[in-house]
Amino acid sequence: MADFLYRLHALRPRGLAGYLALAFSALSIVLTVVVVAVVEREASRHVTQTIGHGLGELALQASDKLDRGMFERYREVSLIARRFSRADADLSHDGLRALLDDVRDTYSYYSWIGLTDLQGKVMVSAGGLLEGADVSRRPWFKEGGSGGHVGDVHEALLLARLLPQHGSEPVRFVDVAFPIYDLDGRPTGVLGAHLSWQWARDVERSIIAPLQSQRNVDALIVGANGTVLLGPPELLGARIDVGRLRVRHPGAQSGYALQRWPDGKTYMVGFSRSRGYADYPGLGWTVLVREDLDSAFVPVRRLRSYGLWSGVALALLFSLAGVFLARWITRPLMQLKREAARIQDGDGTALTARMRGYDEVQTLTRALNNLLLVLQRRQAQMEELNLTLEQRVEDRTQALAQALAAVQRNEQRIATIIETAQDAFIGIDLRGMVIDWSSQAERLFGWSHGEALGRSLGELVVPQRFQCSFAKALQRFHDTGHLGIFERRAERIVRDRRGNELSVEMTVRLAGADGARFFSIFVHDISLRKKVEQMKNELVATVSHELRTPLTSMRASLSLLASNAIDGVPDDARELVDIAHRHCERLVRMVNDMLDVQKIESGKVQLNRSMQPVLPVVRDAVAAMQGYAQQAGVEIVCGGSCDEALRAEVDGDRLTQVITNLLSNAIKFSPPGERVVVELGRHREGLRLAVLDRGPGIPADFRSQIFGRFAQADDEGVRRQGSGLGLSISKTIVEEHGGHLGFSDREGGGTAFHVYLPLAGSE
Known part of the structure; x- marks a missing residue:
């Protein structure tokens, strides 16, 4: 590994020409990568928009065709209902069935059509299917009798075993129903029709099938509740969150979006929401047309490959040109390097005026000459500065001595103020150790200055039961920077050297600069004041207790008089008794309140x-x-x-x-x-x-x-x-x-x- 690193280090450029050649090569490679990335991004965006708008347009066409088809079925059933409303009332049962058979044969999409009475019993139907059945609980009967109904897709219930099944898909219907009236305009029943869902397959084939021969495209129809009503077999009955597709197009009825599906693939999905047509209100269906991105982005990948190889060729060409250009650029610099080496060897003469090259080389030559002059001038100044250095050091030393004396005087003044103050002063570091202890603190707590320094304040003056709280307060300050009693006077219980507890008021502030911060504590003895307050509370309690006995007797007597327990009290005297009774009750409440306050202050509330x-x-x-x-x-x-x-x-x-x-x-x-x-x-x-x-x-x-x-x-x-x-x-x-x-x-x-x-x- 070390040998490999050594060889790699040996291959690095040795001069400016090599670095320039390397820079040209690197710049061409970076430019190639940037161009390929920009082209690929723009191509991807263009292809995405083109495919997305195309799929959205297909979804919009399919949605419009669905709405128009449903409108035709909706209008057909409405016209058939009007036809039966105008039919002869004396028409026989068989005659009505013949009419219904004729309607079903004429409109092949209707799997079932029939008439019910007002109680929901099927009176007559095409082919005699479900005659006599009770459909009063079916939604199409309940809503169709009130002026017209069109229901969402659902599977067949009563007709599942009576109708032929097409393939493996279950028999599914769209219900359409309208009321039937007699010649006087009174409702006599409901005309119901079950529209076969197979007609939606015809819509899919008419729009999507021509495109599937060229691209991998799927079409889906999703109900208002998100259930797939029509689409690939593996998705039938599944739930799809259609609302996520509309995030990019808020408020729009159609559009497109990229979405990852449960099969792990990412699709470009065009969507269009059913809006109804004419007087057909629509069922809230959403038509989705999706295409796999792997097949959609084939042109983009071809363009990226072409750009990559073109970039590699350009990088090689630029690298060769960079080598020759770098040598031409660095030739004047090499000559300048030799002149600089001459100056380094001790030759103090200026650079020759025969230096040739571009403007930058000429400027650098003049700069080196100026630098040589400045260097010679600085050398002379340095020699002169050495002669005056001792005098300047002496002046600085005297100034520091004066500043130190001022600091010492300031410290002495602060110490005098602290020693003459009536309150005791204690200084502790951030660990709780005593670093200052005034003479008032010595008199208050009994510990001398030398005995207190370096010891924990908690061990010296904090009672045993409060030492845990003292340690927690210091730890909270280190964790949060907040002690809880800054900038306010607080009453505390402390102890002196003999263990006697004292009531004091104390003020704590954080003093000092970063790295030398400490707590400044002023302590004021309030034991005498506390004793006076205790005597006051005891006096109030004694007076209150002494008042309760006569007040109780007075209250009982006045209560008897006020409650008419004693006859013969004059009316004018009764008014005085009521006044005395009210004020006695008020006085009793005040005494009880004062006793409660005395218990609270003495800590005796249980x-x-x-x-x-x-x-x-x-x-x-x-x-x-x-x-x-x-x-x-x-x-x-x-x-x-x-x-x-x-x-x-x-x-x-x-x-x-x-x-x-x-x-x-x-x-x-x-x-x-x-x-x-x-x-x-x-x-x-x-x-x-x-x-x-x-x-x-x-x-x-x-x-x-x-x-x-x-x-x-x-x-x-x-x-x-x-x-x-x-x-x-x-x-x-x-x-x-x-x-x-x-x-x-x-x-x-x-x-x-x-x-x-x-x-x-x-x-």
Whole structure:
């Protein structure tokens, strides 16, 4: 192998003349290949269009002849029906049969023709075939009695054993039927005719047979459902996707296309869709005429062979001419090469003016002379530059020293700012290792600067239960480039050297340039603030618990008075009792809401979840709010299709609390006489529960704080009736179930609140 490569390398051209000769030969070969390819492509396109248009024209002629033939049969049966409508009513049974026999003998394409009564019983037929048979279920009888019918090709059913069979093909018909009327214009029956499908073979032979002696052409007739009705025996009854043929000619009734068929061959297929003729509506047939490409492209292959051999001859001729031309072109260059070698040997004199040749050689001679002068000038400059090099190096060194001093001053200034800041500063590399540790960090965590450097931040300050999340966050940053807490303050739990946990706010940013990036972390201790918030929550919880006992007694007493359990209460006092009862109920709800908020903030919310149907929970909540809705003049209805099979793992009491809060808000904001609609169904996110009202909607400036605690819009008389905690509590309960709560505007006015919960695993 090595010897072969050496010999091949030895055969390569040694000079410009050889390369030019090789270029001429290669160019002639490439030109030959391009010409042959272009000629073959154009010839193929021309032959394809010629054959395609010819086959499409044949298909159009056959389709037109089929439509005209069917029109003649359609008109014949219509005229025969009119003839029988005008026939003498007293004509005997044998007389009618004689007339039908005469019709069948006159029109040889009819395999069967007969008359039925209005109930579908064959009264008389040509040859007596099927007389007395019940054809009321046949499509030609049902549709023929309503004004005329022509049906698609089908195999014989009742007549299959009674009629002679032509060859191996099954007996097939095209049904044509028209109603029969008496002299007063009343329908008396149906005239039905079974047109033999053999007449389509005659159409095929009249158009395709003359062409088959010269070319390999097949004709097919395809029904509206894609079934081959007529064609080669191996394709009869097969299904063909005719729609694919019309892709190149959208909207056209005829055309052509290349298509690969199940036999593995590619055919040029011309097609034409039946459009009917005159009052014959057509049956949606498609006529296909196909020709094998192997026989169609014989002229193209001959032309390609001729072009290839012509190209080879031209390539050899150009190669010989290229050798002589290359030698003539390179003669001045060889002389120039000798002059250049003289200069290389140290002769600094310019090239002689006796150089002869074409313009390029003269230009190259002048360029070499100019280059020689420039080289001599540069050599003199180099000698002068060596004398001043030491001074320039000293100047550059001094400039670098000044820049380094400026960088050091800047670093010292940044370090001073960090050390005097109230927040602790920590710098870690992309692996999570500490690279900077301020004095505030030493005081906050108890680790000195030297002890912290080079250690993992997770081991130093992250509690054990959060270290796995810390490692996953770093890995997610390396995978996606996103840490999740950039550019915002986040509350976190950390620990100091003694293991005490601290509540802090921290800000993380990515700093540094490529190759030296690190995380800049500022930490602010908020432990004292958290203790104050805890004391506030405990005070609210204590006050709420202390209020529940007297409120319960007051609520029970006022309920007795409001429900007329005690007689003798004056009417004016009863109105005051109702007012006190309503406000007591409101106060109880506010205390319960505040207790729920205290449980949420302290993390004591416990959900007793179990797998259960969701619809009963919805119905219980709706039933509980019916009284409140009646007082407000609002109706609560279940809309849509509420699926009773929907199951989810939920806390029924807490979910009832969510639905009650949403219904309460919807009732408060709905005008009297309106409806509040509750919907329950499936969704791509699982289970979807919706409460829809026709209220005034949510103001744009209030949307961002609607789920906040004690959040209420400034709508007097309506929105100030609650504590402003219901939606916040409901959102927390839904999220504890693994779902989410949202809202949107309803078309036509109003608001829709949506609860999305995960379905049971079995669903």
